[in-house]
Amino acid sequence: MTAFANHFGFEFRTGIRNRSLLLLNYLFPLAFYLMMGFVMTALNPLFRDVLLPAMVIFAIYTAAILGLPDPLVQARDAGIFRSYLINGVPRLNILVIPALTTSLHLVIVAALIGITAPLLFDAPTPVNWPAFIVVFLATLLACAGMGVLIGVISPNSRATMLLSQLFFLPSMLIGGLMIPYGMLPRAAQIAAHLLPSTHAMNAFRGLAMGQAADFWPWGSVLVLLAGGVTAFGLAFYLFRWDSQHTKRRLPVAAAALALLPYAVGALVVSTY
Template identity: 35%
Template sequence: MKAFGKQVLIQLKMDMRDKGTFMVFYLVPLAFYLVVGAVFSSVNPLISETLSAVMAIFSITMGAVIGLPPTIVKMRETSVFRAYKINGIPNLAVMLSLGVSAFLHLSIVALIISISAPYIFDAQVPENILGYGLIMVVFLTCSVVIGLLIGVMAKSQGAALMLSQAAFMPSLMLSGIMFPATMLPEALMYAGYALPATHAMKGFASLAYDMPTDIGSFTSLGIIIGILILALGLTAYRVEKITRIN
């Protein structure tokens, strides 16, 4: 356990030193939060009710789905996984350290947004803080695991970028974080129900802000957990397959 803690600490330092990772985890999400938060709160004051949750979902999705996969592909291409294996460190342990590191980075960003939004943009404070935290942790974990899955599935940096965008853009446009999902064509609206971001938004609205939604908060939470378990199983299977090949 001590060795794993050291590995996570090393990974955190590596992430902070990597300009691309630092930009995707911190700079871009926080810049987007400040700019778009100002626009949204001016154009549509009603969005201030859930602005903290909206910006947190965006930041988490971007960091996990776009920021994490390139790191994993790069480690595979440079034989870092093989070096770890030679030194007796399983690939699953390396992946776990990457996931924990990403979780911590994105938790910091989400916390910054959640604390500052009520002061900067007069965003509504969640009525149920514990519910807000529960949805945040489960969605963050699910997003990180999806990022890990994309990283182990992609065979090149280009493929990782395509898969990341294929997951990120629908999450941005179909989940209801940019505009109400009811404004979408019916087919796209129902397609959005396959996305964790959609259920995170509904979970925040229902459980944290006590707003009416078409799906109950615990149903949304259960769907996110189901997606998390599926992605986790696929990631573990793919990592074991890569380990056997190498």
């Protein structure tokens, strides 16, 4: 337990001291939130209704999808994981602790957004705070799992950036943050069901914000939970202690199974 706490404390301090992680965990999501709050609400007053959940989801994506994978790749390539193996550090700790520290940073960011959005932009607050917390945690699990999986399967930092952006950009465009799900073409709606942001936004609207959900909101929560558990499980089995000598238990293509809960959700959840 002491070793776990020390590892956790080190990773948490790294998230503040490392300039790149500080940017992705705090500065970028908060700056984007302020820009969207001042600009987007002036251009489209209706955006004020979804400002709080949309910016919380954006912060989760920025820290978990863009910020979480690359340190894992760098640590593996630098031989740090090999030293962990020699000293008996379990692989589960290596995957879970960065996700937990990132989640703690995101709790702070989400609290800042939740406190300031009603004061600065007259954004509505959740009508059901317990549901808001449940959806927030489910979204954290889904995105942290995906971020860890990207870090595990990426062969280098360049591939990490490409894989992260491949997941991040569609989520921003068709994931319900900027364009409502109901305004998307049917083909885009089908594709949107494969993204955690779509389910997170749907659950936030239907369960926490007192707004109309586009489809079954509790189903979205279940999809997020299943997606997070699946991604972490795949990351555990695809994990390698170093880049050259350790073979994977599963082929890299097995990482595509992380989308299976979302594909099932597209068939089941959207029908309710």
